[in-house]
Amino acid sequence: MPINTVFEALSHPVRREVLSRLKAGPMSAGELAGHFELSKPTLSAHFAKLRDAELVTVERQGTSLIYHLNLSVLEDALKGLLDLTEKKP
Amino acid sequence: MPINTVFEALSHPVRREVLSRLKAGPMSAGELAGHFELSKPTLSAHFAKLRDAELVTVERQGTSLIYHLNLSVLEDALKGLLDLTEKKP
DNA sequence: CTCTTATTTCGTTGTTTCTCTAATTAGAGT
DNA sequence: ACTCTAATTAGAGAAACAACGAAATAAGAG
Numbered sequence: 001m002p003i004n005t006v007f008e009a010l011s012h013p014v015r016r017e018v019l020s021r022l023k024a025g026p027m028s029a030g031e032l033a034g035h036f037e038l039s040k041p042t043l044s045a046h047f048a049k050l051r052d053a054e055l056v057t058v059e060r061q062g063t064s065l066i067y068h069l070n071l072s073v074l075e076d077a078l079k080g081l082l083d084l085t086e087k088k089p
Numbered sequence: 090m091p092i093n094t095v096f097e098a099l100s101h102p103v104r105r106e107v108l109s110r111l112k113a114g115p116m117s118a119g120e121l122a123g124h125f126e127l128s129k130p131t132l133s134a135h136f137a138k139l140r141d142a143e144l145v146t147v148e149r150q151g152t153s154l155i156y157h158l159n160l161s162v163l164e165d166a167l168k169g170l171l172d173l174t175e176k177k178p
Numbered sequence: 179c180t181c182t183t184a185t186t187t188c189g190t191t192g193t194t195t196c197t198c199t200a201a202t203t204a205g206a207g208t
Numbered sequence: 209a210c211t212c213t214a215a216t217t218a219g220a221g222a223a224a225c226a227a228c229g230a231a232a233t234a235a236g237a238g
Contacts, residue, residue, distance in 0.1 A: 004102050010170070011100035012196090013093050019173045029215060042197055044216055063205050063214045071174055078170050081099070084108045085163050101226085118185060131227050133186055152184045152235050 001054050006077045014038070015046050019055060022069035027088045044072035090143045095166050098142035100108035103127070104135050108144060118154045 009015055018032060033043040047067065050056045057068045098104055107121060122132040136156065139145045146157045 006096070006106070007100050009104075011096050013096075014196095016169075016173065023175075030213090033106060033215090038196095039198060040215070041199080041217080045196075048216085060205085063212095065215065072175050074170070078167070078174065080105075081163070081167050081170060084105065084112060085160055085167065086112075092231095119183090122185090127226095128228055129185070130187080130229080134226075137186085140195065149235085152182090 001073065001074060003080050006053045006055065006073060007080070009049045009055055010077060012046065012049075014043075015050055017073070018043075018046060018067075019069060020025060022056065022067055026059075026066045026068045028061075029067060030072075032067065090161060090165075092165060092169050095142045095144065096169070098138045098144055099166060100117060101135065101138075103132075104139055104144075107139060107156075108121060108158060108163070111145060111156055115148075115157045117150075118156060121156065128155045 014036060017036075021027060021032060021035060029044065029047060030040075032047075033040050036043060047056070047058075050067075051058060054073045055070055057070050059068065068073045094154075099108075103125060106125075110116060110121060110124060118133065118136060121136075122129050125132060136145070136147075139156075140147060143162045144159055146159050148155045148157065
């Protein structure tokens with residue numbers, strides 16, 4: 001959960017869009033993957049980076065894996081960026 | 090200035106620290122480079138990415154190049170991240 | 179015009195990222 | 209046990225990244 005891992009995870013547009021879709025609510029890996037024109041293994045790799053950064057959490061439901069957005073880490077990133085704009089640290 | 094370029098630029102810790110230092114005020118490339126244990130060519134490449142993303146602007150003063158933080162693009166990134174946390178849009 | 183200073187560009191090397199297909203694991207149902 | 213679906217892991221290749229030393233460029237001083 002080093003902040004560097006978080007920013008690295010946020011650097012790819014596909015991963016940011018995954019987060020954006022999860023904003024609406026938890027979703028399975030397959031359903032998420034259906035929104036992209038990429039192979040499932042490719043998406044799975046993106047999911048792994050998001051998990052590494054703890055930007056998402058995962059929960060198994062039967063054969064499906066349900067991904068959840070982790071707001072708190074996203075807020076850490078937000079704070080990190082805000083620190084770059086504030087004059088006062 | 091596509092937002093993707095901005096996030097990509099923000100993904101490296103050295104570049105974020107460069108921005109952080111510029112927060113205090115404009116600074117020359119050499120002075121900036123002095124704060125890192127990296128060669129000048131390496132730093133120059135990082136500066137180029139920041140320029141590409143328009144996160145910094147540059148101004149020549151004699152033989153020196155003075156880098157300035159560009160808050161407005163940083164705010165765009167901030168807004169992009171905020172969009173990932175908000176429930177409403 | 180030459181010399182010095184400041185910074186970037188060039189050429190190279192090793193590492194990481196992104197993508198794919200093919201093979202594998204995990205769970206549920208028959 | 210077998211089979212289906214869901215998802216990940218393994219393996220491979222192209223492209224991009226990050227780092228360096230050496231050479232090139234730009235601007236001012238003498």
